[in-house]
Amino acid sequence: MRELTVKSETLHRLASQRADQHDAHLTSLSAIFVAGGVARQDLLLEVAATIKRFYPRITSVNVVPYDPSQPVIETQPGLSAQTKERVVELARRSTGALQIGQMPDLPNHYLLVKRTPNSDAAQHGLALVIDARALIETDDPFWNAPSASLRLSTPDGQTALVGHFSSGETGFSKPLGSVSQPLMFETSLAIGLSDLLPLGKVMSVIALVMVVFLLSAFGFKQRLRTKDAESRAKLSAQETRLAHASRVNAMGEMASGMAHELAQPLTAILSQAQAGRHLARRGDVERLGTVLEDTVSQAQRAANILERLRRWSKPNRALSEACSVHEAAQNVQNLLALEAKIKGAAITLSLHSDPLFIDADPVELEQVVFNLVRNALDASDAAQVTIRTHVDGRLVILDISDTGPGVPDHLKPRIFEPFVTGKPDGTGLGLALCQRLVEEMGGEIMLLDETDQTTFRVSLPLSNKSEAQ
Structure with missing residues (x-):
């Protein structure tokens, strides 16, 4: 159970950080739309395409007008009438905070909606369609075991977006640490006899008992001392290997934490810089455009370096x-x-x-x-x-x-x-x-x-x- 708690806390923290990034995306997209409107929807679509490329869990970005006769802006055409109605409903319900809702016709996905402009004069709903499976995606092999399972549900915990539990399981339950998306994150572990008494450990115990019995039977003091010295030497070597492994794991934790800490500000820099660059092209502030070009270039470079950090242990490399x-x-x-x-x-x-x-x-x-x-x-x-x-x-x-x-x-x-x-x-x-x-x-x-x-x-x-x- 301790291992489940540690693994769950790590994945919960990662999913919370990913969810927080969506707020920055919506803020940037709303600023672009308010400035350019439907007439310059190309500005919003270009930034939205960049966001989708770097964050594939965001499957589409949509702007739905309250007035059905007005055009809908979609990065991925085919938004159903029921979904459009749901977006408008959530946007009208907002008093300034982001609204979350289940996708009516797309399993494992949910809507995150912001009214735009963010005031009582709002006439559109700006919506991200988010893949809940990608939100909790992880490379940790622990979650591939048949005995381990996880689930992400709506904030009330009544409707599962992804995953399921079996009866008789025990586990971990905690809402994501995101103000706008407090989705219920739950994990469990079905404990069986093989988990309590793994065959390898049982055989090791039996072998150890036999060795101790044979050594006791000899009864020679000098031989026991020799065996004891050998055992201490083996334990010392094992402790050295474990210390080295701990340092490697600690560096992995540091690199992972640094990547997640930098991801959110880099997202805001990239989105805001692109928005500023496009808006500067339409105005008189030419120097602002040059500064924003440099900001976008550095943010892109930082994103590339982080990507290589994540691929450190993977064999595939970028083309030369x-x-x-x-x-x-x-x-x-x-x-x-x-x-x-x-x-x-x-x-x-x-x-x-x-x-x-x-x-x-x-x-x-x-x-x-x-x-x-x-x-x-x-x-x-x-x-x-x-x-x-x-x-x-x-x-x-x-x-x-x-x-x-x-x-x-x-x-x-x-x-x-x-x-x-x-x-x-x-x-x-x-x-x-x-x-x-x-x-x-x-x-x-x-x-x-x-x-x-x-x-x-x-x-x-x-x-x-x-x-x-």
Whole structure:
């Protein structure tokens, strides 16, 4: 039962965070519709398409007028008359708060409705159709066991949106921690004899009893001491392995928590920035359009990095393309310019005269350069960091050097191993990630010896595009 509670709390927290993201979507979409109206529905549909792409649990975005003679805006045509009536009913019922209701003709889905504009003068209902199954989707194999089940119901707990329970089960019950969508989240575990007495544990106990009996029968004190020492050595090795596994799990929890914490503000940044960009194009504030373009670009980049974080342990990777090594270096210089200025440091580029391209994922290449430069800045408050490129035969050579104190000798042989770090608050994953990404690009990364400055060298195969320059 303790394992069920822990797993349920984790999934409940994840589903609550996902539900909270819907509020930001509706706020952004409502602002766009109020500004552009039906005449500029293309603005709303473009932002809605972006939201659906990044959050596939939102199956459609719809704007339904109170007046049936007025046009309906739909991202996925085919909204039934009964559903349209339900959207208008929920919108009219609203006094400012979001309204939730079950889909009349689509199982496992529910409606989240906002009146627009959000006042007594509202004439439309803005509705998200949400797949309840995707809201509680998880990769944890615990929920694939036949004995485990979960259910998500309407706030009154009377109607199940997804899942079911069998009689005689015990479990966990708690509404989602979302003010607008307090759906009832319930889990259960059917406990059987195999759960109480797993065959493997029974056999282990029997084997242990037999070993103890045989050792007692010998009765030789010295032999018992030897066996006891061996047992202690095995336990110590096992404790070491468990400690390592705990650190790996802790890092997984940290990465998952960071992704979920960043997801909601990134959603609001992406939606509001796109809305601002479109509205600025229609007005006189041209500088606002430029600022919003930069905001959208950075939000998209952050979303790509988070996606790769989630796919860390999965074999599938993004398709490679010919990407510029110099562009990656310049982007990193721009991203870390403010941090370098605060620390009294400097980032200098010394790039090859010709453009250099490699075949890789541009975000992964930029991530490698970013991690190496960031490490160099952390090494010393006034570090002078230099990014150099040159060509050696069929290889692009990328060197990142700094004037910091250097890598301690005892760490050099293990510098690319996970959890090995010389920083008091470091995770020891940055260089391990760099090595993995570089090797997947077909290249090599190393720490150069006998150099005046601390220098990490990345060697990557030259793309055919560079040869054609």
